[in-house]
Amino acid sequence: MATTPGRIRPWRYLAGFAGIVVVLYALVAFTGDRSFAPKLGIDLQGGTRVTLTARTESGQVPPRDQLVQAQAIIEQRVNGLGVSGAEVVLDGNNITITVPGDQGEQARSLGQTAQLRIRPVVGQPIAASPAAPPVGQGTGGATTPPAGQDTGGTTPPAGESTAPAPSGGGAQPQSQGTGPVVDGAVAPVSYSTALAPAQQQPTPPPGGGEDPAKAAAIAEAKATRQSTDQVTQQQALLALDCNAPDPLRGYDDSSLPLVTCDQDKTAKYILGPTVVEGTQIASAQASQNQQGVGYVVDLSFKADGSKAWGDYTAAHIGEQAAFVLDGEVVSAPTIQGALYGNTQVSGNFNQQQAQDLAGILRYGSLPLSFEASDAQTVSATLGLASLEAGLIAGAIGLVLVFVYCLFYYRVLGVLTILSLVLSGLVVYAVLVLLGRWIGFTLDLAGVAGFIVAIGITADSFVIFFERLKDEVREGRSFRSAVPRAWVRARRTILTADAVSFLAAAVLYILAVGQVKGFAFTLGMSTVLDLVVVFLVTHPLVALASNSKIFGSPTLSGLGAVAKIGAQRRRQPRETAGSGSGTSKGA
The missing domain is CATH 1.20.1640.10 (Multidrug efflux transporter AcrB transmembrane domain)
Known part of the structure; x- marks a missing residue:
């Protein structure tokens, strides 16, 4: 049947x-x-809103295509960092990041320009103290090298903690941090001809923008902190205030030397021209430091970057190389061998800091620099009131549907x-x-x-x-x-x-x-x-x-x-x- x-x-x-x-x-x-x-989303549970204001070197209005590109990169960073329920909205020249719950601290780092560059450390770092001794009166007993001598590989003195980069075949022993040299003095130096040439980043000419003072500050910082004159470098190093806002953040010229501070605001450095640009990074992953405490960021380079970095490290074993993020030294390890494979960046990172940095580097640098903005707490009161009204309306509608279904x-x-x-x-x-x-x-x-x-x-x-x-x-x-x-x-x-x-x-x-x-x-x-x-x-x-x-x-x-x-x-x-x-x- x-x-x-x-x-x-x-x-x-x-x-x-x-x-x-x-x-x-x-x-x-x-x-x-x-x-x-x-x-729940930010409208139902509250959260944090961070507003990032784009800035250009000339002070002019940022190009629209660069703003859209920055928004796309920040959205990728949001997804890569695991910030759930976040919104990235382009509002005029601002990018607004809205994060539900208590994840606002993660949102603060999403607007980092992320221009990672590897530069050689010239001489020795000095302590970032408000009262710096006059030029030539250092107490460290440093001597001036003969003309033409390369001192770009001066190793840190006893007591300074450095983080060596591992070789491709395994991690080298390393310790965390880039602590200051309290009694160090900076010796006049000339730059090594072995440095790989770095391509200069084009920047718009200063002046004629909406903020001439900002453009003038950037031009002045470049004239002093990126000067090739040794005396000017020393004067800029001693005059640099690490606690003040850095006008060169995101605007330093990769083909020139740089006087800058570390991220902890405790040490000041003279760095040589860029050896490898961050655009050559293929991947970045956070991992626990197997040779010490804390966390590190493992980097792998693209083909050209891997060769340039390997050739440089092979020629400068025993010297320091600084990983510079947005013009600040993250880590300055001592090179202990030729590195043609993976490389580690250490800088006293905790787990969250290492994951944030890896996520930022993984998706590339932003085409614009953004002014840092404090996160603002968003109340969920309005959203909860709207939800309550919506649920009441929905409940009334459902009851009417139920009554109709029962009757019909x-x-x-x-x-x-x-x-x-x-x-x-x-x-x-x-x-x-x-x-x-x-x-x-x-x-x-x-x-x-x-x-x-x-x-x-x-x-x-x-x-x-x-x-x-x-x-x-x-x-x-x-x-x-x-x-x-x-x-x-x-x-x-x-x-x-x-x-x-x-x-x-x-x-x-x-x-x-x-x-x-x-x-x-x-x-x-x-x-x-x-x-x-x-x-x-x-x-x-x-x-x-x-x-x-x-x-x-x-x-x-x-x-x-x-x-x-x-x-x-x-x-x-x-x-x-x-x-x-x-x-x-x-």
Whole structure:
């Protein structure tokens, strides 16, 4: 005997759905932080907003294409650093980074220009103290080398901690930090001809911009701190205040020497021209220091950069090379061998600092420099008030839908309510898991997406129920109408949900900001709608059709169409009976 199309074994489908629910909530309960609350966006839980103001060397308005490029790089950094739920918005000449929760400290570093350069250390660093001795009155007993002698590889004196770079075959012993030399004096030097030439970075001419004072400060800093005159270098070194804002941040010329400070503001350096540019970095990863405490950043270079760095280290073993990030010395290790492979950067990093630096270097330098901005705390009061109002409106709408379904469909309306409740259970578990696995955060736009998706789910029920009424109207019983109605309604439900999912996918690809959250929740709810309709609604209706109580036309809400169906069933019989009587009489 052939099986009726659409006839199923309901308990198998319901058991499959129950298994999905059990698996989801088991993952919620026994994986991750085991929190049963989804992650919330900044509008629902508050957070931090950081505004970065772009600046140019001339003080003129930054080019639009460079702002867009900077926004894209910062967005990559946001994803690479694992800052979940953050938004990067271009507002005029500013880039605003909004981070939910307590992750504001990570957002502060996202605007770092990240111009990493490797420069040779010339002479010895001196302490960054406000009262510097006059030129030529150092107490360290340093002597002036003969003309032409290269002192770019002067090793640090006893007591200074340096971080040697590892060779490609293994990590070299190293210690953390680039501490100051308190009694060191800087000797006049000439630069080694063995340094690899570095390409000069083009910069717009100063003057004529919106801030002439800023352009003049940059020009003055270049004239002194990047001078090739040895006396001028020493004067600039002694006059440099490490605690003052650095006008050369992001604007130093890679082909000239540089007088600068370390990131801790404790030591001052004279550095030679750049050996390797940060644009030659292929990858950067944070790892724990295997030779000491703290964390390091492992770098690998592109082909040209690896050769230039290997040739330089082979020719300058025992000398110091400084890793300079945005004009500040991060680390100044002593070269202990030729490094044609991976290299480590150490600088007393903790885990978070190493991960932040690796993420910034991994995605390249920004085309513009940005003014540092303090993070501002954003209150969730307005968002919570909006959420409360939205939930109240949604609850009122759902109650009206429930009342209408009960009045119009009766038992089928009860099945609609039960299906929506079970759908809500699945959606909630998926939200919690997505927050753990991909950092998805629920915001007001996402809540709106769920509310719209509830309507889509209800539409699927209506399509099925109305097709069921059509079958009963044709004269079939409730039990025989269910499989036929499902076969005919299934295609319509799949088509409608496919269109909704396609619209959500296109919106997600083209949209930005919170609209992406709306599109994501709408698409996810549409997929879950199919799961509920196929594994819950259809089996429950099939069970109801097999029950004498729930299959009653009065309780099922099919009484009116059942009467029409009964009349249609009687008409052929009456017609047949009438035709038979006439023939007999004849």
